[in-house]
Amino acid sequence: MQHVAVVGGGIVGLAVAHELAAERGVSVTVLEKETGWAAHQTGHNSGVVHAGLYYKPGSHKAWMAVAGSRSMVRFARDNGVPVEVCGKLVVATEPEELPRLQVLAERAEANGVPAKRIDAAEAREYEPEVNCLAALRVETTGIVDYGAVCRALVRRLGDLGAELRAGTEVLGIRGRDGRVELATPDGVVRADALVNCAGLQSDRVARLAGLNPAARIVPFRGEYYELRPERRHLVRGLIYPVPDPSLPFLGVHLTRMIDGSVHAGPNAVLALRREGYRWRDVSARDLVEVARFPGSWRLARKYARTGVDEVLRSFSKQRFANSLARLVPAVRRDDLVRAEAGVRAQAMLPDGSLVDDFLFEMAPRQVHVLNAPSPAATASLEIARHVADRVVDQL
Ligand SMILES: Cc1cc2nc3c(=O)[nH]c(=O)nc-3n(C[C@H](O)[C@H](O)[C@H](O)COP(=O)(O)OP(=O)(O)OC[C@H]3O[C@@H](n4cnc5c(N)ncnc54)[C@H](O)[C@@H]3O)c2cc1C
Known part of the structure; x- marks a missing residue:
């Protein structure tokens, strides 16, 4: 064998x-x-068991997410792992996001993901506390404990x-x-x-x-808060912003977890160690490698403004709360408790582009x-x- x-x-x-x-x-x-x-x-x-709406049609990500959302739910059910197909809302909160919401709807259709464009009143039938001008409702998104x-x-x-x-x-x-x-x-x-x-x-x-x-791996830490138990009722399922197509991540969102808690995040800051979950986790070897790779400097120049905003949000709970309040205005700073962070492994090319x-x-x-x-x-x-x-x- x-x-x-x-x-x-x-x-x-x-x-x-x-x-x-x-x-x-x-x-x-x-x-x-x-x-x-x-x-x-x-x-x-x-x-989150992603439905597959965001990804470039024909890419590995697109077809593997669409097929994977089904196979993951089936595997979980067959093996006694709790899973829930709760659906999600992607919400446009500013007029300039409406065309991007439309592009996302078209991408979902190209990927074979059922997504319905709905108005603010319909969105509030799913999520009574949400703030939006319009939304996409995606039924096939789920939640599971990986x-x-x-x-x-x-x-x-x-x-x-x-x-x-x-x-x-x-x-x-x-x-x-x-x-x-x-x-x-x-x-x-x-x-x-x-x-x-x-x-x-x-x-x-x-x-x-x-x-x-x-390609080299660049570690991006994603920090989370969770809603205090008595404020969990503000979010029933999953509420996401319209992603900025020029950025590699989806933006901070509100996510009901399979254990009933509600997570808020993640942001995206450069981790100072590949497996560095806190600012104080620093590796000289990892930093030297990042500094020596030409792509890092190109990436830093390209995303300088966003990078600074993300770092400020990392240190300011109020800024984090403000980002969430765009989606659900009732969320206040005091509703948030720090939760464990995660670190994403994202491959970057020498020209500073992130491998999509x-x-x-x-x-x-x-x-x-x-x-x-x-x-x-x-x-x-x-x-x-x-x-x-x-x-x-x-x-
Ligand atoms: C903050 C955050 C939020 C995310 N949200 C979602 C989501 O909602 N839905 C979704 O689908 N995806 C999500 N992802 C992405 C998803 O978690 C990852 O894509 C996935 O977990 C990658 O799995 P992996 O096995 O490749 O990597 P890992 O889980 O990192 O596993 C790699 C393993 O290799 C081990 N290893 C490394 N070097 C060695 C060595 N030399 N010898 C032996 N072992 C070694 C490590 O210890 C590690 O356990 C998210 C990721 C992050 C960080």
Whole structure:
């Protein structure tokens, strides 16, 4: 039986391992450097099953999110993971956002996502406290706990006889005698192929394996607040602003989580460490790497104004509350309590552009997932099928 080593025990790595073990008859070892699964992006996100309306038609993101929203809900239901298809509103609060709302409606249609344009009174039937001029209602958006999805994947992998090695960092990779060898603190793991799903470290793991990918990972921290329990009634489901097409993220939104809490965020500030969840988490190595990469300076120039606004909002709860009050005017500063932050792994090219789509790179006996930002949790089971096809080609 062929054997594949998967680096990274976030949702993408676990989904790939599951696809290989359950559907392709391959034996797998998953190597995760942290002592628990889903320790980074997968365990620190908004928990939204995206419908697929935002993404460029024909892109991996578009078709994998649309298919993934269905496969994720099915997987959760089949495995006893709580999931709710609650729908969402994208709201235009300023007249200049109305044409962008229309563009979004057209994009949704091109991607095959049912989205209905509604007026302010109709929007308030879904969300009585919302402020808007018009909105898009998307019924197929859902909520789930991706940590719980990972626990289900781990259970199934265990039943399939996979070797699950948390607390095992991959430190070196080389090809030998037509196989791949991965050096870990506990010895060498040998496999017929390797899949790199290392998220925030994916470019480094690719370099360990001898590749020289053009793109580098830039870590963007997303900070969250949550509404005090007694103010949760202000939000029934998911309320998003119309995204600014010149920016890579969706803008701070209000999200009901599957446990009933309501999260507000995330903003986007450059993290001073790849896995840096607070301002005081700083890594000299990570900062030097960012400073030496020409794309960083180009990116900084391009987004200087937005970057400053995001940093100011990071330090000012009042500014954060003001952004949320655009969507739901009843939200006040005192309603907000700090919640855990997350760090997004976003690939950037030397010209400073951010890689928009999911990015995969292949080498003999290797498949690397080099850009898997949102909606990769939603799309993880589809990414897994795509990657497994590439792996089988390599074996
Ligand atoms: C703030 C935020 C909000 C988001 N909201 C959503 C959302 O609502 N919906 C959605 O679909 N997506 C969302 N996303 C995106 C989604 O969380 C990610 O796309 C997804 O979790 C990526 O999964 P992953 O497995 O690639 O990465 P990760 O979950 O980061 O996993 C990578 C793993 O690799 C391990 N690793 C790294 N290097 C090594 C090594 N050398 N050896 C062994 N292990 C290693 C890490 O420890 C880590 O556990 C959000 C992300 C963030 C940060």
